[in-house]
Amino acid sequence: MTKVITNKSINLMEKLSLFSEHWSPKVIAEMNDYQFKLVKLKGEFTWHKHEHTDETFLVLKGEMTILLRDKTIKLCENELYVVPKGVEHKPVAEQECQVLIIEPKGVINTGDADSELTADNDVWI
Amino acid sequence: MTKVITNKSINLMEKLSLFSEHWSPKVIAEMNDYQFKLVKLKGEFTWHKHEHTDETFLVLKGEMTILLRDKTIKLCENELYVVPKGVEHKPVAEQECQVLIIEPKGVINTGDADSELTADNDVWI
Numbered sequence: 001m002t003k004v005i006t007n008k009s010i011n012l013m014e015k016l017s018l019f020s021e022h023w024s025p026k027v028i029a030e031m032n033d034y035q036f037k038l039v040k041l042k043g044e045f046t047w048h049k050h051e052h053t054d055e056t057f058l059v060l061k062g063e064m065t066i067l068l069r070d071k072t073i074k075l076c077e078n079e080l081y082v083v084p085k086g087v088e089h090k091p092v093a094e095q096e097c098q099v100l101i102i103e104p105k106g107v108i109n110t111g112d113a114d115s116e117l118t119a120d121n122d123v124w125i
Numbered sequence: 126m127t128k129v130i131t132n133k134s135i136n137l138m139e140k141l142s143l144f145s146e147h148w149s150p151k152v153i154a155e156m157n158d159y160q161f162k163l164v165k166l167k168g169e170f171t172w173h174k175h176e177h178t179d180e181t182f183l184v185l186k187g188e189m190t191i192l193l194r195d196k197t198i199k200l201c202e203n204e205l206y207v208v209p210k211g212v213e214h215k216p217v218a219e220q221e222c223q224v225l226i227i228e229p230k231g232v233i234n235t236g237d238a239d240s241e242l243t244a245d246n247d248v249w250i
Binding site for chain 2: 006007009010011012013021028029030031032034036053054055056062071073074075076078079081082100103104107116
């Protein structure tokens, strides 16, 4: 897809209201070769890692947990965490949690994992 | 500064409570060679551009306007805008506005402009 340059600001809550499915990131903006993606989480994701990049989670609404092999990161509203490159992680959310993900274009949600949770990539909303 | 890897999530509001000066971005996290910076804006900034990179503004509290030469971008809470690479812009905020900036490490706040508003770079909080 060609680069989208908007003429106005992008409202995160408006964009979040446009979809309801879980674990299916939607691209809302690009910055250089990075993308901003909104995602709704509920339940347990799969353990995976991204070999070539860090990945940022910013919680907009609700709460989530990022399980790492050696620790657990709890994220509440307005909290962010950068999962380092190559580090195995498993996102979990007991109740629905709405998240802004920032990462390079082309990153697959399930990373290196062979999973039925792998979502279509580069889906804009 | 060497890369900071935190063992817990970063709370944006807590970090914002740690400083009060305007137009002085504070780094709170890194993702690959990008940085997340918090800044408080009030008044008028200087016209400038960043020749080599896009720059993302996400409003956390308050309202701001980004003047471009050919249009005006209004940003309310939970709205983001990506200023394209090489595009002249002038951030303005009538009342204090609290913003998360995302851009590559090393970007100077005043870009190509010769300005007394140029802030120290890579200041962590």
